[in-house]
Amino acid sequence: MDDDTSDRPIARRDVLRASGGALGFMGMGGGGSERCPDATSRPAMRDCDGSTRKGCRDDHPRTEELLGAATESLDSDFGTVGALLEDGFVPYFDVLTGDSSGGWSHWLNPRYIGDDSIFDASRPAAIMVDNKWWRPLGLMFVATREGDRVSAPSVYGEDDEQRCSPWHQHVGLPGRYAWWKYRQLWGDGGDGFRLPCDTPCMMHVWTYPHPDGVYAHGAPPRENRGGPPAEPAGFETSATPGEDVLGIDVLAEELLNSSVARS
Template identity: 50%
Template sequence: MPDRHLSRRSVLRTTSGAFGVAPVGVRHASGEAIGTAGRCPEATIRPGMEHCTDAHGDGCSDDHPETEAIQDAVSRTLEDRYPNVGTLIDEGFIPYFDLASSGEEGGYSHWINPGYLGDETVLDPERPESVLVDNKWWRPIGVMFIATEDGEAVDDPPAVYGEGDEACAPWHYHTGVPGRFAWWYYQKVYGSDGKTSLKLPCRTPCMLHVWTYPNPNGVYAHGPPPRGNRGGPPAEDPGFDTWATPGDDELEWNTLPDGFVSQFKPDTSLRDLLFG
């Protein structure tokens, strides 16, 4: 379990409620108006995203050999190394602060690995920066690659395959306050040795999903497969002791081990941070 940044948890904390919509004109502690464009012309109050490359997903095909290869490689990694939430916890993954707020429509959570963010690999199926977990069946259903090297964002992430206008490079970044704040908070508490700017970043690093269950919008879709396409029962063994029953109880903070929650669950809302 990573613990070298835990002493800074008192610097800033937030709950999954931080992903609610902030009112227009709200100011960050630095004085930046996070709900307006200001220095960030792409910024939006509600969740928003943009493509990282001109090619983005236009050159992608689900039946292309390279798509099949990366999907198969991700599937093997999840099956062999991260088959359940317990293995994610054991290997240093922590929730990307949305565990209890993904809602019925999405019903999944992001788990992020600080070590993989800080290494030199990009688009490595064996070292996914984030694993995506279905909250009903407690089952990993894909990964989210985050384009960073040594913890710094990569401006021109590699294509999955192809070149130029024909490339398959479905990378996107988030411009909305929820995504920007989540990334800033993650860096502040866990990822940057206390050197994070007081101002919210204008955008997140580039990200790319690979889903291992059938998705009508494609292997690289931004949104998850519908719940009916996530394998169904039986639910996965949680991999740790819990009062909850996967398949009957949603994966939430209060279903996780007490020691893990006490270390990693934030306990102050974005509103409290801004006005408290």
Template identity: 45%
Template sequence: MSRGDSGTDDGGSRTTSKRGVSRRRLLQVAGTSVGAASVVASSSGSARRDAAGTTAPTASDSTAPRSLDVDCPDATVEPSVTHYDHSLHDVCSDGHPETRKLQYRVRTALESQYPTVGALIDDGFVPYFDFFVEDVVYSHWLKPAYVADDGVVDPSRPESVLVDHEYWRPMGVMFVATPDGERLDPPPSTYETSDGSCTPWHAHVGVPGRYAWAKFRAADGLAFEWPCRTPWMLHVWSYADEAVYGHGAPADRGGAPAEPAGFETDADPETDRLAPEHLPDALRERCRERWGGVAEKWGDTWADAWDDATEDDDDAGDDSGWGWEWNVDDW
């Protein structure tokens, strides 16, 4: 991705996006998960290891808000991903024994531990932002305790489980390289070959994905951080014959919906897509508690950062300012 595509000039200052993405639209996207951003991300993001891991100044620094992105040359306004390297396409193979072994371990763990959405709820997983996007195909559910533990690539303790909204069941995992809650760089390879290491990790460098991760950290009471990228992340789809490590959900998922859903609901999985209104009241309240105070806590900081990232990129006549379309009070 060229410097011009990333929306910064050679001096690091923010320039006007050529793609006409509105603040209102990106706020809606920014309220979704890291994963939702990857669905519409450019798969040709930078594979540079050096700049991808840098972190912009935090809110505790004396730096003015307008310099929050100055040290992030790969950052983009639009949803975008960067890969750790080119091995996802050049080295990794869906048919490699280590890939199939990891996929089998993921599938076995999901079938035994998390066969239903209700099992995720019972184990303390909470829906991430993409769950609340209308007509989303799948969503990420995260368990904060697993994000903060010392494991990496442990199918029995996945940081995130990918939930199919049509079939009401877990369909894969997303590992997050954050042992003990800290970023791991470089991330581990899944296997080695004579052609190199298979290291199919990605990170989000677009504003929506970075926003979502920082919001997740803030909800856990961690220090505010406006990162140049998210931690390294790795999808493993339990049903995929192809693109096991791919960003998007497998097209041919098949099978009957999970019955029962694993929790009490008036919805019929045979006819209804999984949606926020189907969640148990207790989980809805838990989400309000986790996410509802973030806007109030960080609103001014996010407003300054957002204005910097989307300068001159508003819809004509949109004078609503800093809107919080993802507000959980509307659920």
């Protein structure tokens, strides 16, 4: 069914307890080919309208400025998972569903997604974390203002040959489902029972060396993520960074407590 069937607020506890499998969600207004012609059942992404990487260079002054700000933000304020939890970051369900994206996960901050900033590295919409070392790997900016989607701005440049605007959005079912679950748990509730056709536009800035550049979509190779682990974890846990994978078994109690407190 594509139409919403209830205005009842969805309790965060209910969503946390729901199955992490996206297939079980298909009957809840998942959206078929008519409503979402670009959507796929498998993980998929596409460039946002107007996006281009032609002018993107790691040695461009604006890239160096953005990378420097991202590195400083992670080093000074967001060095551990505990620091992320304390500041209000929550995992984007690639942790909760067991899809660890090749050993890394996204952590989103509802306050920063809901404010008026986009490129503010001190208030990043999201942070990518290595699930083995529990170490932040970079920032992700989301094209929203006050929680509403906006057209993705260029990082720099005006004409197509010199412009850098490396924004992407997820159109695959796992990504759309994850965004829906995030909004139900910690966002504004969004589309109710209706699964969105895509996510807002997103852009990565990796602070670890990446063969495809600072703005690459995927994470840096494992050998470039380095050690040692980000110890201490920054929150009470019997798990050990570098030995235990950062996943639902480590975070369940912490996340359930925070979701109940905010319900």
